[in-house]
Amino acid sequence: MNRNLKIDGIVIRNYRIHDYHKGSVVFSPQKGIINTISYGGYKGKSKLGPAVQPLTRGHFDIYADPLSRSIKIIDYTPEEFYDSIKNNLKKYYTALCWLEIAVKAHGGGEGALELYQLLSSSLDLLEKCPSELDDRMMVQYLLRSTVLIGGNFISDECGFCSRSMIDNETMFYNHHHSCFICTDCADLNNSMIKIVPGIRKYIDYSLKNEIGLSLKAGIENNLLKYLKSILYSIIQEYLEDSLSTLRTGKEYLG
Numbered sequence: 001m002n003r004n005l006k007i008d009g010i011v012i013r014n015y016r017i018h019d020y021h022k023g024s025v026v027f028s029p030q031k032g033i034i035n036t037i038s039y040g041g042y043k044g045k046s047k048l049g050p051a052v053q054p055l056t057r058g059h060f061d062i063y064a065d066p067l068s069r070s071i072k073i074i075d076y077t078p079e080e081f082y083d084s085i086k087n088n089l090k091k092y093y094t095a096l097c098w099l100e101i102a103v104k105a106h107g108g109g110e111g112a113l114e115l116y117q118l119l120s121s122s123l124d125l126l127e128k129c130p131s132e133l134d135d136r137m138m139v140q141y142l143l144r145s146t147v148l149i150g151g152n153f154i155s156d157e158c159g160f161c162s163r164s165m166i167d168n169e170t171m172f173y174n175h176h177h178s179c180f181i182c183t184d185c186a187d188l189n190n191s192m193i194k195i196v197p198g199i200r201k202y203i204d205y206s207l208k209n210e211i212g213l214s215l216k217a218g219i220e221n222n223l224l225k226y227l228k229s230i231l232y233s234i235i236q237e238y239l240e241d242s243l244s245t246l247r248t249g250k251e252y253l254g
């Protein structure tokens, strides 16, 4: 078995191991979320250490030791540094939130490749898009990552009675069963999330088209904000965990 491997990856965060070694959490399409070590990475003369920076994407040469189960980084060639994201706090917190989702979704498990491709292409778009589109980017990423971790956004039929929905019908999101349901099935005494036709259409269009195209689709600002807040709550249900970047970056992400 070849223990020397070449993998792609996005560096999520770094931490110190003992005094001089650099630990890094890396998301790789081939391996999912992994903990790696750059020996001597925090020593002044290390060439490798300074290259392994959070929110960069590139190619790694690694050595996977089957005995200690540790993964050593031999070399790292970053290809993307995402400087525009790092220089804009809203974009930065948006990206941090996506990285946190990737980690809390355990790299997508079996679907690591799809989640990695989504994260990677979303970061590329976020890096390039004008700041006015940052909220749309957030919504696009939340929708798509929720689907990848098992989320259900079927909006052409009721998740309870299976009745087909007509175009301009309002639906409700049922938290307990994690699906959209019709007005007849909704228990209006319970606090339910209202999915108005404009949001249904936006979700449908987004999930039927690739992300770059969906990003161009217009949506009223108040609907976009409402959808974003719904998606924050839905994805945290699927992750069974709260997202700490939503707290720390509240000023930018809310």
Ligand SMILES: [Zn+2]
Pocket: 158, 159, 160, 161, 162, 163, 181, 182, 183, 184, 185
């Ligand atoms: Zn129904």
